[in-house]
Amino acid sequence: MTTNIDNLVSELIRPELKTLKPYESARRLFSMANAGEVDTVWLNANENPSVPEISINPALYNRYPDFQPEPLIAAYAEYAGVETNQVLSTRGADESIELLIRTFCRADGTDSIVICPPTYGMYAISAETHGALIKKVPLTPEMQLDLPAVYQNLENTNIVFVCSPNNPTGNIINRNDFIALLDECKNKCLVVADEAYIEFCPEATMVDLLVTYPNLVITRTLSKAFGLAGLRCGFTLADPSVIDALKKVIAPYPVPAPVAQIATDALSTKGLSWMTKQVTHLNKLRDGFIAHAQQWQLVSHVYPSQTNFVLLKLNAKLDAAEVLNTFVEKGILLRNQSKQLMLENTLRVTIGNESQMTAVLNQFLQVEKTL
Numbered sequence: 610m611t612t613n614i615d616n617l618v619s620e621l622i623r624p625e626l627k628t629l630k631p632y633e634s635a636r637r638l639f640s641m642a643n644a645g646e647v648d649t650v651w652l653n654a655n656e657n658p659s660v661p662e663i664s665i666n667p668a669l670y671n672r673y674p675d676f677q678p679e680p681l682i683a684a685y686a687e688y689a690g691v692e693t694n695q696v697l698s699t700r701g702a703d704e705s706i707e708l709l710i711r712t713f714c715r716a717d718g719t720d721s722i723v724i725c726p727p728t729y730g731m732y733a734i735s736a737e738t739h740g741a742l743i744k745k746v747p748l749t750p751e752m753q754l755d756l757p758a759v760y761q762n763l764e765n766t767n768i769v770f771v772c773s774p775n776n777p778t779g780n781i782i783n784r785n786d787f788i789a790l791l792d793e794c795k796n797k798c799l800v801v802a803d804e805a806y807i808e809f810c811p812e813a814t815m816v817d818l819l820v821t822y823p824n825l826v827i828t829r830t831l832s833k834a835f836g837l838a839g840l841r842c843g844f845t846l847a848d849p850s851v852i853d854a855l856k857k858v859i860a861p862y863p864v865p866a867p868v869a870q871i872a873t874d875a876l877s878t879k880g881l882s883w884m885t886k887q888v889t890h891l892n893k894l895r896d897g898f899i900a901h902a903q904q905w906q907l908v909s910h911v912y913p914s915q916t917n918f919v920l921l922k923l924n925a926k927l928d929a930a931e932v933l934n935t936f937v938e939k940g941i942l943l944r945n946q947s948k949q950l951m952l953e954n955t956l957r958v959t960i961g962n963e964s965q966m967t968a969v970l971n972q973f974l975q976v977e978k979t980l
């Protein structure tokens with residue numbers, strides 16, 4: 610039986626998907642069920658260590674939710690400083706990324722996206738599963754845009770993805786470079802600014818550029834600073850004509866009713882003040898962690914970070930996978946980023962709460978002793 614259906618699947622599946630490796634999400638590498646123990650220190654997915662207070666209002670769960678729940682859209686528009694017709698809510702920012710590609714790139718390999726590695730992995734996965742081409746234009750050694758190289762790759766390109774602050778490096782993309790890119794792409798293609806971590810450095814947002822550049826699209830999420838990764842709620846901010854195009858492709862009821870309720874609460878005055886307090890606290894813990902890491906022999910480079918994570922390049926005497934395993938043995942989960950372009954032998958540490966950071970520091974000191 611199994612063999613027959615295996616054969617059938619392999620006969621019917623789109624040939625280009627046969628060799629595709631699915632995104633190695635933090636949760637696929639270490640599932641909640643497998644790790645089991647309550648005291649596992651989860652520092653591998655850039656989540657917030659705290660959960661906001663949540664109450665689900667009694668609701669008509671027998672009814673379909675609104676296509677785009679008005680209170681949620683109004684709350685996010687107000688928070689982001691845009692009009693409600695510039696906002697689309699989605700199942701996480703990941704769905705925003707996928708929707709953009711499905712809406713603006715043909716699936717027959719004629720249209721491309723440009724990505725600038727090392728960067729977030731889902732742009733490439735979404736393009737590949739859809740059938741769009743991927744042009745990779747590496748960041749400079751300073752982890753900034755290589756503008757001349759990007760410009761050379763704009764033919765048949767419909768979307769350029771820029772992650773700022775960038776995951777997994779943690780730095781902000783220079784605003785002037787980003788504006789130059791928007792100018793170059795005017796009337797040519799969309800430029801997406803992925804602002805998943807913008808709450809950790811709100812002054813770096815590109816949202817004010819939306820009025821001048823209708824080809825700018827911004828993706829946001831409640832998964833990081835807002836502490837709601839399990840909710841699956843994200844947003845796209847763009848010109849109303851771009852939003853309308855995305856609405857042609859998005860599922861009919863994209864945001865489940867309880868998700869909309871919790872997300873709207875998270876964007877209330879109380880919710881926003883919880884979030885900003887978290888950000889202040891986590892930013893302080895991050896700067897403390899960086900100050901320690903800069904003292905260690907085991908680290909050859911600490912990447913500057915404006916986010917809730919820090920990327921470390923390890924001393925060449927150490928192997929990132931082996932170091933990662935010594936953490937796993939202590940129940941501490943970090944993320945190996947060594948497969949990414951230019952990031953050989955690197956580990957990414959999400960900033961957890963104080964006791965989690967103490968556990969991480971102690972384990973790094975153990976590694977330090979082996980040198």
Ligand SMILES: *Cc1c(COP(=O)(O)O)cnc(C)c1O
Nearest residue numbers: 701702703729776805830832843
């Ligand atoms: C976490 C992350 C996302 C995905 O966010 P979700 O809303 O949880 O889907 C998107 N972009 C970047 C850069 C991220 O780090």
